[in-house]
Every structure is written in structure tokens, then in C-alpha cells.
Amino acid sequence: MSDGKKKRLLExxxxxxxxxxxxxxxxxxxKEEDYRRIEEAxxxxxxxxxxxxxxxxxxxxxxxxxxxxxTQPNLRGLPTAVIQYNSxxxxxxxxxxxxxxxxxxxxxxxxxxxxxxxxxxxxVQVPVARGKANLNSYRNxxxxxxxxxxxxxxxxxxxxxxxxLDLTDAAETMLMxxxxxxxxxxxxxxxxxxxxxxxxxxxxxxxxxxxxxLCRSDATYQDKLLACGALIVADLRMQVLKETEFTCSAGxxxxxxxxxxxxAMNKPAQQTxxxxxxxxxxxxSLPIKKMKHLGGKLGSSLQSDLGLNTVGELLQFSEEKLQxxxxxxxxxxxxxxxxxxxxxxxxxxxxxxxxGSGKTFPGPQALKTIxxxxxxxxxxxxxxxxRINSDLDQNKRIAHTxxxxxxxxxxGDSDSNRKFPSKSCPLRYGARKIQEDALILFQAGLRDFxxxxxxxxxxxxxxxxxxxxxxVSASKIVPIPSGTHSIVKxxxxxxxxSSTSNQSLDVVIDEAAPSSPSGSENRSGLIxxxxxxxxxxxxxxxxxxxxxxxxxxxxxxxxxxxxxTEESSPMPPPGNEGRMPHNEPRTDLPAKDPRLVSNTSxxxxxxxxxxxxxxxxxxxxxxxxxxNYHNSQSSMGQKNVTNAQGVEVSSSLGSQAATASVSYSTCxxxxxxxENPHEEFDATxxxxxxxxxxxxxxxxxxxxxxxxxxxxxxxxxDIQEEFRTWLxxxxxxxxxxxxxxxxxxxxxxxxx
DNA sequence: ACGGTTATGACA
DNA sequence: TTGTCATAA
Numbered sequence: 152m153s154d155g156k157k158k159r160l161l162e163x164x165x166x167x168x169x170x171x172x173x174x175x176x177x178x179x180x181x182k183e184e185d186y187r188r189i190e191e192a193x194x195x196x197x198x199x200x201x202x203x204x205x206x207x208x209x210x211x212x213x214x215x216x217x218x219x220x221x222t223q224p225n226l227r228g229l230p231t232a233v234i235q236y237n238s239x240x241x242x243x244x245x246x247x248x249x250x251x252x253x254x255x256x257x258x259x260x261x262x263x264x265x266x267x268x269x270x271x272x273x274x275v276q277v278p279v280a281r282g283k284a285n286l287n288s289y290r291n292x293x294x295x296x297x298x299x300x301x302x303x304x305x306x307x308x309x310x311x312x313x314x315x316l317d318l319t320d321a322a323e324t325m326l327m328x329x330x331x332x333x334x335x336x337x338x339x340x341x342x343x344x345x346x347x348x349x350x351x352x353x354x355x356x357x358x359x360x361x362x363x364x365l366c367r368s369d370a371t372y373q374d375k376l377l378a379c380g381a382l383i384v385a386d387l388r389m390q391v392l393k394e395t396e397f398t399c400s401a402g403x404x405x406x407x408x409x410x411x412x413x414x415a416m417n418k419p420a421q422q423t424x425x426x427x428x429x430x431x432x433x434x435x436s437l438p439i440k441k442m443k444h445l446g447g448k449l450g451s452s453l454q455s456d457l458g459l460n461t462v463g464e465l466l467q468f469s470e471e472k473l474q475x476x477x478x479x480x481x482x483x484x485x486x487x488x489x490x491x492x493x494x495x496x497x498x499x500x501x502x503x504x505x506x507g508s509g510k511t512f513p514g515p516q517a518l519k520t521i522x523x524x525x526x527x528x529x530x531x532x533x534x535x536x537x538r539i540n541s542d543l544d545q546n547k548r549i550a551h552t553x554x555x556x557x558x559x560x561x562x563g564d565s566d567s568n569r570k571f572p573s574k575s576c577p578l579r580y581g582a583r584k585i586q587e588d589a590l591i592l593f594q595a596g597l598r599d600f601x602x603x604x605x606x607x608x609x610x611x612x613x614x615x616x617x618x619x620x621x622x623v624s625a626s627k628i629v630p631i632p633s634g635t636h637s638i639v640k641x642x643x644x645x646x647x648x649s650s651t652s653n654q655s656l657d658v659v660i661d662e663a664a665p666s667s668p669s670g671s672e673n674r675s676g677l678i679x680x681x682x683x684x685x686x687x688x689x690x691x692x693x694x695x696x697x698x699x700x701x702x703x704x705x706x707x708x709x710x711x712x713x714x715x716t717e718e719s720s721p722m723p724p725p726g727n728e729g730r731m732p733h734n735e736p737r738t739d740l741p742a743k744d745p746r747l748v749s750n751t752s753x754x755x756x757x758x759x760x761x762x763x764x765x766x767x768x769x770x771x772x773x774x775x776x777x778x779n780y781h782n783s784q785s786s787m788g789q790k791n792v793t794n795a796q797g798v799e800v801s802s803s804l805g806s807q808a809a810t811a812s813v814s815y816s817t818c819x820x821x822x823x824x825x826e827n828p829h830e831e832f833d834a835t836x837x838x839x840x841x842x843x844x845x846x847x848x849x850x851x852x853x854x855x856x857x858x859x860x861x862x863x864x865x866x867x868x869d870i871q872e873e874f875r876t877w878l879x880x881x882x883x884x885x886x887x888x889x890x891x892x893x894x895x896x897x898x899x900x901x902x903x
Numbered sequence: 904a905c906g907g908t909t910a911t912g913a914c915a
Numbered sequence: 916t917t918g919t920c921a922t923a924a
Contacts, residue, residue, distance in 0.1 A: 210924095214924095243906065243907055245906085245907070245924095258924095259906065261905075277907095277908095283908095284907080309911095309924095310909090311909080311910085311924080443922090444921095447921060447922050449921085480913090503910070504911070505909090506909090507908080507910070508908090508909090509908060511905085511908080514904060514905070554917090554918090573918055573919075574918085575917065622908085622909085624909085
């Protein structure tokens with residue numbers, strides 16, 4: 152092994168798997184003389200993958216079908232598919248049972264085709280509400296599953312029917328306390344596991360072979376951990392079945408990428424384990440397009456531009472070459488996945504980051520009048536409103552941005568393929584307001600879409616344009632500042648009077664609303680005034696606005712939350728660790744591979760401190776840091792201390808409170824018409840939440856990069872997690888320019 | 904433009 | 916920050 156490679160591996164080690172390192176106290180100092188010792192001491196797998204984690208990916212089997220079969224048990228065991236929209240060719244299939252798949256029914260089929268392929272197929276329609284598909288039943292069912300799976304280890308809701316679990320701690324504990332080899336008997340569900348690379352000879356008993364593999368006393372430490380992971384996941388899957396009646400499949404591996412691959416390998420209702428020793432062979436034969444994130448244009452480029460067929464074939468290219476071709480981040484990511492390396496963290500997020508409601512109007516259904524657009528926008532906004540209100544009720548979260556997306560065509564002239572631009576504005580709670588704002592956003596988009604000229608199209612038919620899809624979404628959803636957030640809880644008794652209030656949300660909604668003139672004339676809005684001039688028919692429609700002006704009050708929305716907050720980290724981490732791009736797949740090891748990172752200095756500092764300063768310094772205690780923070784905030788004379796009525800605003804240390812002083816402003820409270828109290832609530836992204844969130848690292852009273860990481864060890868595990876999220880490094884900006892089209896994925900080599 | 908709808912994330 | 920694009924299920 153070359154020195155360069157050694158160094159690379161070592162440096163990765165230094166930053167990888169902090170939790171495990173903490174546990175095993177394997178502090179890699181990065182000293183030359185330690186190379187040999189470390190290489191000998193480290194299990195091979197851990198050296199190569201920098202990754203001793205136990206990650207599971209759980210994938211529900213044809214989930215929508217299962218949900219329908221649960222409510223209609225007579226459908227169980229029958230070839231079944233879920234369709235939406237019956238009118239055109241029998242509707243579109245969106246989920247197909249495994250019985251139906253055996254008959255040759257595929258997801259891309261229409262209802263009619265499915266009937267053709269499988270006459271006995273049972274077609275169930277997606278529920279319809281307000282003239283559009285409504286997926287709530289599936290969302291709720293997905294939440295049921297999550298609440299079972301999140302019992303053990305960190306859990307990330309990856310989609311409506313997929314979950315990642317970090318089972319490292321649970322597996323390590325099991326290995327120490329009740330390792331598989333010590334067990335009398337092992338659950339049948341575990342013995343049905345598929346172990347990649349485990350050869351099952353003809354005539355031999357597969358379950359017995361699996362049992363032997365799981366209980367091997369001479370297995371590597373890595374394999375033993377995976378064996379524990381398999382036991383845990385099988386148990387969780389059985390629990391899911393028992394509590395929800397749904398079956399699922401799972402993959403167990405050392406990272407997310409491999410776990411995801413594995414969960415799809417044996418479906419339905421089975422699980423697959425990926426020992427490190429099987430990875431090379433697995434990737435060597437894995438078609439490029441099967442890898443997550445390579446199913447699109449990037450994968451096509453790898454095939455057509457580099458002539459690759461399998462992921463393993465990426466091994467022939469140097470990291471530098473891949474970077475030249477695909478950019479720094481994508482290049483490194485590709486180099487890593489070819490080796491089965493993927494440092495993405497399991498995020499610990501059980502709730503979605505946005506809500507959306509949309510509908511397409513294909514072909515002849517295209518909307519040709521503003522009135523019809525308004526009608527559908529109203530429907531969509533009503534659903535959206537319902538969803539964000541539920542989120543507020545159930546999760547105490549507030550959405551701050553409203554976005555409108557549309558697609559439209561233009562007949563006839565010139566640039567008829569211009570895209571309809573998406574538009575967004577601050578989100579004001581209340582169905583009416585959302586509807587109003589959405590319409591304004593649409594009109595702004597339409598104006599851009601059509602160009603400055605012909606803007607008029609009232610109720611009557613127009614033959615210039617047609618809208619083929621509409622959607623509204625609510626994003627930037629943050630938990631309301633809460634006295635029960637884990638960190639606040641933890642420090643609640645130790646900090647000098649954090650002025651956390653126990654005021655309930657209802658009180659806020661009822662009382663915090665200042666009465667203000669209902670007119671919007673004087674308010675600075677995000678939608679420019681010109682909009683109103685160009686659309687006189689909008690008269691009377693208020694502008695979406697940022698409620699920052701003097702008549703708006705700041706209000707304290709701290710409240711009791713009752714165990715909801717632990718589900719989500721209220722403040723997104725400053726770094727992008729744990730995210731995967733598409734256009735630019737993230738390098739999973741930017742921080743673990745300092746060669747690539749320009750802003751590594753702080754990271755290195757952190758790493759060095761961690762390695763060198765293991766002793767707690769007297770003043771490095773986390774408590775002191777918070778006290779300092781608190782003091783500095785106080786002495787800085789917090790901007791948002793009081794609201795218009797002189798009511799003190801929370802300066803509690805909820806995560807977003809720490810990074811951004813807590814304040815929500817409200818406006819237009821008086822004129823609202825709905826009976827729902829939520830209708831009165833305005834979550835405009837004012838105050839400093841939005842302003843400060845992206846600068847979280849600076850928003851504290853001290854430089855977050857200067858925290859000695861060892862102090863974190865003082866905290867309870869869940870709090871530690873939260874801190875590590877904040878301390879996670881940021882991704883390296885890509886310096887290579889690239890367009891979005893496929894041809895741009897393959898850049899000419901500028902170095903020659 | 905009948906693979907729809909919903910969701911996530913990077914980048915300009 | 917907003918808007919666009921890419922990707923996935």
C-alpha cells in the first residue's frame with residue numbers, strides 16, 4: 152500500500168465514525184509511526200470502509216397495496232394493484248402486489264393493461280378528496296411503521312415507506328451482552344436471512360448454514376456486529392408485522408448505500424445481510440443504473456461516456472480523473488461508492504421536511520382560464536392547509552415558505568417551450584390566505600411565463616396558454632421553540648433563568664395576534680407592487696408579505712410539547728452531512744478526506760483537539776459554554792427580547808433558539824374568517840429564524856468550531872447526537888462548472 | 904403528452 | 916434567497 156493511500160485511509164479514520172471511536176477509544180493520531188500499528192490492529196473492513204457501523208434499510212413491500220389490503224382483508228393474497236384516476240385507460244398503477252407481479256403486471260402499466268395481463272387482478276383506487284388523489288392514509292400508515300422502527304437506534308424516515316436505522320449501538324450492546332453464539336435458539340425469521348457471499352451448497356440446510364454464520368466464534372468483529380444487526384432487524388420486522396400487519400424487507404450492512412441495495416435484493420418479507428467480504432464481488436457485478444443516484448443522467452453518462460456497465464468498473468479511474476470529469480464532490484463520491492464506501496449518516500428525522508399538494512391536467516384537461524386555475528389552486532391549498540395544520544397540532548411545527556409550481560404550454564409563437572417559473576413567498580397560516588397567496592404567485596409566474604405583453608386572461612377562455620400541472624407546497628418547517636426540547640430540558644435546571652415560557656400555542660394564537668389594520672397598502676411585501684398594477688383584477692387581494700413592520704408584534708410561542716420534539720432536530724445541521732445530491736452527489740467523506748476540503752482548517756482543528764486534548768479543561772465544560780452563550784446574548788442586548796407589547800420573548804436554548812433568537816411575528820390576525828384557530832396564525836418567516844439559520848455557526852456567542860469536542864462526552868447520548876450534528880462539517884463547494892444536461896456531465900479535460 | 908404525486912437536495 | 920434541475924419511490 153502506498154504511503155499516500157495509507158495517509159488517506161488514516162485521515163478518513165480520523166474523522167469517521169466518531170461514535171464508534173468514542174466507544175472503542177480508537178483515537179488515531181495521524182502520526183507516521185502509528186500507521187503500522189493501526190493497520191494491524193484495525194479489522195480489514197474498518198480500514199477499507201472507515202465504517203464499523205451497523206445500518207439497516209427497511210423497505211415496505213408494495214406498501215400502498217398492503218395498506219389497502221389491511222382495510223380490505225378479502226384482498227389479501229390476491230393479485231392486487233393500487234391505481235389512481237380511473238378515467239384514462241383505467242388509471243395509473245402506483246403499487247402492485249407480488250402476486251400480480253407474478254402475472255407480469257408492472258408498475259408502469261395502466262389499469263387496462265394490467266387487466267389484460269392479469270384478468271383476475273384487483274384494482275383499488277387511491278382515495279380521492281377535493282377532486283384529487285389523497286395519500287393521507289398511506290402517510291399515516293407510514294407513520295405507524297416509523298413509530299415501531301424508531302424504538303431501536305436512530306431512525307430516518309427516507310420516504311413514505313422506507314426507513315434507515317443506525318443500529319450500531321444496539322448491535323454492540325448485544326454483542327457484549329448476548330452474542331448470537333451464546334444463544335440457545337435463534338428466531339426463524341433471522342435464519343431466513345440471506346447472507347451475501349455465504350455459499351449454500353446443494354442439499355445443505357440453508358437455515359443451518361445461516362445459523363452457523365451468525366454464530367461463528369471466529370468471525371470478524373464486523374461480521375459479528377452485522378449478525379447482531381440481523382437479529383435486531385428481524386425482531387423489528389416481526390414487531391412491525393405484529394403491530395401494523397404490514398410486511399417489509401430489510402438490508403443490513405455497514406453503510407446506508409449497501410443496506411439500501413440489500414433491502415431490495417430479496418423481497419418481499421425477507422432480509423439480506425452484506426458482510427464486508429462480499430462487497431467487492433457485489434459491486435463488481437452491479438449494473439451502474441441499479442445504484443442509488445445513478446439511475447438518471449449521471450448513470451447514463453457513466454455508461455455512454457466512460458463505457459461502464461458495473462459499479463465495480465469505476466475502480467479503474469483515479470479519484471482525480473473522476474473529479475475532473477464530474478466535479479470534486481461527485482468525483483469523490485463515485486470513487487468511494489466503487490469501493491463500497493459511503494459515510495452518510497442516518498439522520499434521525501421521523502417527519503417530512505415539506506408538504507405538498509399537486510395535480511396534473513394532462514392533454515385536453517389543461518386549464519385555460521384563470522378561474523379554473525383559481526378553483527384548483529383553492530382545492531390544493533385547502534389540502535395543504537389541512538396538512539400543515541395537522542403538523543402544527545401533532546408535531547408543533549410551523550412551515551415558513553409557500554411555493555407554487557406549475558407547468559404550462561403556450562401555443563403558437565416563439566419561445567413556447569419556456570418553463571413556467573416556480574414562485575415562493577412567506578407562508579401565512581389560514582386557508583384563505585394560502586389560497587390568496589398561491590393565486591398571486593401563480594399570476595406572477597404566468598406573467599413571467601408569457602412575457603410582459605399579453606397578461607390578461609380573465610374568466611373567459613384564452614387560447615394562448617394551458618396549465619398542465621399545479622402544485623403548492625409548504626417548506627422550511629421548524630419546530631416551534633419549545634421548553635421541552637431535549638437540550639432545553641437538559642439545561643433547564645442548570646442555566647440562569649432562561650426565560651422559557653410555558654405559554655401554550657393556543658394562547659399564542661389567541662392572544663399574540665395584535666389587531667392591525669387589515670389593509671395591506673403600507674406593508675412591504677415580497678410580491679412587488681407592480682404585480683397589482685398589472686393585475687387589477689386582483690384588487691383586494693392582499694400581498695403575501697413579510698410581517699416585519701412596526702405594527703407586527705413579536706410573540707413568544709414557546710409551549711409545552713409533550714414528547715414530540717425528539718423526533719426531529721429542530722435546527723438543520725450547518726453542514727450537509729447525511730445528504731445526497733443528485734446533480735452533484737455529495738462526497739461522503741469531505742471531512743474525512745482533508746485533501747479535498749479547502750475549509751478543512753477548522754475541521755482539522757477539531758480533529759486534532761479531539762486527538763490531543765482528551766482531558767476536559769476546566770473551562771471547556773459544556774455547561775460553561777452555555778453559560779457563556781447565555782451571558783453573551785444577554786450582554787448583546789438581544790434584538791428580539793421584547794415584542795410590541797413588551798412581553799418578553801423566549802431566549803431559551805432550544806436549538807433554534809440558540810442559533811436564532813426566538814421570535815415569530817404575526818399579522819393580519821383580525822380579519823380572518825375561518826373558525827379554525829390555526830387560521831389565525833401567521834408563520835411568516837420573519838424574526839431571525841430564517842435570517843440566522845443559515846449562519847448557525849456564527850449565530851452562537853462563540854465560534855462553534857472552537858468547541859473542544861471532548862466536552863460533548865459529558866452529555867447524555869441523545870444530546871451528544873444533536874451536538875455532533877451541529878458540529879458536522881460543511882461540504883466543499885464545487886469549483887468545476889457543469890451544466891445540467893447530460894453532455895455537460897462529461898467535461899473536456901481542461902488540464903490539457 | 905397519461906409515470907403520477909410527493910419529496911429531497913445541490914447549485915446558480 | 917429563490918428558482919431550477921435532478922433523482923427517487
